[in-house]
Amino acid sequence: MTERTTLADLTTMRVGGAPTAVHRPESVTELVEAVRTAWREAEEGPESVLVLGGGSNVVAPDAGVPGPVVLTGGVRGIESGAADDGLVHLRVGAGEPWDGVVAATIERGLGTLAALSGIPGSAGAAPVQNIGAYGAEIAESLVSVDFLDGVSGRIERVAAADLGLGYRTSAMKQGRRGVVLAVELALPPSDRATVRYGQLAAALGVASGATVPASQVREAVLRIRGEKGMLIGPGMPDSCGSFFMNPVVDENWARSLPPEAPRYPVGPLEAPVAAPLEAGPVLRGFADARSVKLAAAWLIEAAGIPKGYAIPGSRAQLSPRHALSITNAGGATAAEVLQLAGFIQARVSADFGVNLQPEPILL
Numbered sequence: 001m002t003e004r005t006t007l008a009d010l011t012t013m014r015v016g017g018a019p020t021a022v023h024r025p026e027s028v029t030e031l032v033e034a035v036r037t038a039w040r041e042a043e044e045g046p047e048s049v050l051v052l053g054g055g056s057n058v059v060a061p062d063a064g065v066p067g068p069v070v071l072t073g074g075v076r077g078i079e080s081g082a083a084d085d086g087l088v089h090l091r092v093g094a095g096e097p098w099d100g101v102v103a104a105t106i107e108r109g110l111g112t113l114a115a116l117s118g119i120p121g122s123a124g125a126a127p128v129q130n131i132g133a134y135g136a137e138i139a140e141s142l143v144s145v146d147f148l149d150g151v152s153g154r155i156e157r158v159a160a161a162d163l164g165l166g167y168r169t170s171a172m173k174q175g176r177r178g179v180v181l182a183v184e185l186a187l188p189p190s191d192r193a194t195v196r197y198g199q200l201a202a203a204l205g206v207a208s209g210a211t212v213p214a215s216q217v218r219e220a221v222l223r224i225r226g227e228k229g230m231l232i233g234p235g236m237p238d239s240c241g242s243f244f245m246n247p248v249v250d251e252n253w254a255r256s257l258p259p260e261a262p263r264y265p266v267g268p269l270e271a272p273v274a275a276p277l278e279a280g281p282v283l284r285g286f287a288d289a290r291s292v293k294l295a296a297a298w299l300i301e302a303a304g305i306p307k308g309y310a311i312p313g314s315r316a317q318l319s320p321r322h323a324l325s326i327t328n329a330g331g332a333t334a335a336e337v338l339q340l341a342g343f344i345q346a347r348v349s350a351d352f353g354v355n356l357q358p359e360p361i362l363l
Contacts, residue, residue, distance in 0.1 A: 007060035010052055010069065012120060013360075014238040015334040016060025019050065019069040026074035028093070028181050032148055032155065034070050035179050039150070042067045046150060050363070051179050053122030054097060056232055057129055057240055057360045062334045065363060071095075072124050075181065078104055087186040089143065094124025094180050098131070102218065105187060111214025112141055113185075114193040115200065118225040120232035120241055124180040128172045129359075130165045134221060135196030139165040143184040150177030168245050168359055193217045199224065229321035237319060237327035240360040243341060244296045244324055247354050251290040257352060261302070262295040296348075296356055297323040303347040316340045338362065 007016025023038070025031040039046040048067030052058065075095035083089045088110055092101055101123050102113045115136040121129075126138045127145055142160040149156055164171035172178065193214040195201045201208040203220045225231050230241050254263050300323040301307070308320035315332035318340070319325035326340055345356050 007055075007058075007064060007069070010071070011055035011058050011060050012232050012238060013059055013240050013334075013337065014328050015062065015332060015337060016363075017062050017064030019065045019067065021068040023068060023070045024074055025070065025072075028075055031070070031072060031075050031094075031179070031181065035148060036153060038068050038070055039153075046177065053095065053125040054120055054232075056120035057125060059240065059334055059337055059358075059360050059362050061363055070179075072122060072179070075124075081184075083186065085186065086189075088189050090185045090187065092123045092183050092185065094122060094182055096123040097121075098123055098126050105185075106191070106214045106218055109189065109191040110187040111191050111193040111217070112136075112187045113138075114214040114217035115195075115197070115221060117218040117221040118231050123183050127160070127163060127165070127180060127183060128170055129168055130170050132168070134200045137165075138185075141185045141187055143186045145180045145184070146182040148179040148181055150179075155181065167248060173361070191215075227321070229319050229325060229327075237325075237329075239319065239325050239327040242324045242359050243326040244300075244344070244356040245359050246296045247294045247299075247356060248291050249294060249354070251292045254292050254294065257294070258302070262298050263292040264295075266291040266293055294354065299348045299352055299354055299356070300324070300344055303344075303351045305344055305347055311336075311340055311343060314340060318344070 005022050006018045008014045023034045025034045035049065035051060038049040042048045044066040048065065050065050050067065050069045051072060052069055053072050073095040075093040077093040078096060078101065079091045081089040081091055098119050098121050099117060102117045105113050115134040116131060116138065119131050119133060127142055131138050139160065144157050144159050145163065147156050147158045164174065191214055192211045194211050195204060195206055195208060195217065198208055200220060201210065203224055204212055204216060206212055229237055232241065248266055305318060307318060307323050310317040310329065314336045315329050316336040316339070317327050317329040319327045326337055341358060348354055348356050
């Protein structure tokens, strides 16, 4: 089945022109056939075929795209599998909405994913972005993906270790062409979740590192995300959620920033070392260059761009609730969204020497 529509209808930013066609397969078999056919017949080459899940991490061009769009939303299902590692393994169809996956795992007494509640998009897109929030990432639970390889055309099972997962990135986001058909997760059989993020711990009234019922973590995360306007759905602004990634920089370079600029160590801190005075100096094992993560939202506001800012005459707006989100205030174009993003990048770069990187894919 094909139809004529625009990318504004298919993405949460609500911008973008028309593709040549839209295909809505209802099974893995139909998805594989639709993608293979589209790759084979695309006049502009296989790269012109766009495969979309929830459309929440994409800014589509006003002119549309030169090829068809294939939607994965019809590929559903969450199946349990046996394993001998003491973990519960789940195989999740690419089209399952991610937040629904989190809710389903908590209902099954599996709490590991609770901090990833409220993240928009589909399960198949989750490893592409290596989604993460509040101290958790999908990489921690991902075992493998079923992958339709864009070069060989074959279906492969690719281990998580071979996906190049990093901070909001993967080999697929960096150019490995193909389509995720399903993801395999491995979760501990516990209905509790460990709280590893200060803001979330404060919202729950517990110390960082505490374990609490996963349902409580989910409720707190959804409440926080809602207050920030970082949920997608009724009553929420049209957006991609976070538009910029928090930059990771060398710790020594970060000292050039104002002292009030938030910064968070990347990786575990080295434990303190105590030794008798007569033992002499104790050599530490610090790496030559340590990294810290900066708060992109702080950099944006400190560069003089307040929440709710819009370039005069533009319908793209910085969210009134959170400086990391660019929103479509009504009828915005992709050009207006990118104009505001470029302005923010230029101001932050000029003031602090930091190049903010977009989190969504800019087609």
